[in-house]
Amino acid sequence: MRLPLATLEIFTAIARHGSLRAAADALDIKPSTVSHQLKALEDQLGTALFIRTTRSISLTEAGRALIRGAGPAFEQLSEAVESARSTGHAARGTLKLAMPEFAYHLFVAPRLESFCAAYPEIELELSLTDALSDILGEELHAGFRLGGRIAQDMVAVRVTPPLKLAVVASPGYLEIHGSPSQPRDLLDHNCIRYRFQSAGRIAPWEFQGKDGAYSVDVQGNLITNTLPSSVDLAKKGLGLAYTFRDYLTDEIAAGTLTPLLEKHLGTTSGIFLYFPREYRTMMPLKLFREHLTGT
Template sequence: MSQPLDPFSGFSAFLAAAQAGSFTAAAARLGVSPAAVSQAVKALEARVGTPLFIRTTRRVGLTEAGAALFARAAPAASEMTAALEAASALGSEPSGLLRLTVPRMAVPLVIEPAIGVLRQTYPKVAVEIAIEDATVDLTARGFDAGIRIGEYIEPGMVAVRLTRDITWSVIASPAYLAAHGEPQEPEDLTGHEAIRYRFPRSGTIYRWEFERDGKALSVDPRGSLIVNDSALLVSWARAGLGLAYVADITVEAELAAGTLVRVLEPFLPKTPGLFLYFPQRAQTQPKLRAFIDLAKQVLRPQH
């Protein structure tokens, strides 16, 4: 009598390749060869009876059947992983790969101070950081947790505060203000050069938000420079190329040193700061609990 086929054979290779968009990257994540990933996927395709990937020389993409399978399999795989980790959580030492998606602004504020301490304290925890400002589906992308500004966290997630609230700021270099003057009202921005931010996913350009007499207003300032990276936004402002709209916690050192100056302060709104967020089921993972506890300890002065 022949042995029944394992229904889950090839699924780890399929999920890793679908998430990474590459057999080579999937192989690195799984610790096997690209050929092993390719063979596992081919065997799964043979069982399913239809191609799951469109292969090119540079990248692999999902077919319609592959996308449908991934949409259903990824959440199920995440649930299975969480169940296994929860089963071994009691008394276990933090270990495994901790995958985090973080915005650019969180790198110096959270990642740089916290990850070094995490690695020293729990050397069995490996870390992968994906830097992207766009909103991310944690389960579909295989992340354990994410960091985002509080107002952008999707409902139903557990959220842990990492920083104090943010006061948004219009900044410029002293040289720019000496040459062009200081705007006194949000409407004065029409006479200035603005460095504008384009959202990576939607492609829209951010409208600068203000408050006057308790009412919200927004301005779409003119400007010859557009960027989707917040670090470059600050760098160009520091170089005197125009005004920029940023979170105050990202430019505290520059403001204290006087290399950047804040303008239009009476009109600037405050929003929640940075939070670590994750699904309810994920919080039992020792590796994530270790990161949460250490982050709270290391970042406490910033709350």
């Protein structure tokens, strides 16, 4: 038997409000509709649910049995509907985000303290990974990626300008091995390479020349799959790293890393926040986006 949800809702309203007319008023339908639907439910069940007199209406034994189960169930359904209606429309709830570690350190982390202070009822869950997250499959709300790696069916909001690239090494490494003066000189150095977690390929080291962009097939005895580890290995003097200059502001200022080949380096697309179109009005995401971008 298919559950007669519409007629069960009417039955529950009659039992709660004590009359067919009161149930009709509560549901904003005609009293004749209430009477018709109640008869249809009783016919389907093969039993009377109410004892009706000229002055009152009361539940039968079958009616009391049905209300014991249907009443709490409809309360739960009502709560579920209200929860669905309110979810994402208030400054509270959970916001699940995926981001590369470098994006977290470079752009998100400096803004988290003020966001959490402004919206203490929003729970942030951060998935830090350099892999290309499937935010729908992983039940996430949004993610951060470089602009060229975002699917066309996602909304993309720029959160940084194009990022300047950098090749860096520690002063100790340069003292022993010298500094490259041209990108091709990197072939004589130990270069710490980066392997994309999703694609599995080694990231190219790209440079700008008079004829446009080109890459150098660098080599070395160290490969990582996160930028923070590449930077850490470079700081230890184990080789040269290729990453984003803004990510290294503190290390360069402190002198623990030295930028190289600066006139030969260009920019990459910058970081974007991306999310499904259906989440454009989700309040926690909207507030987070506005807090990051100031718009």
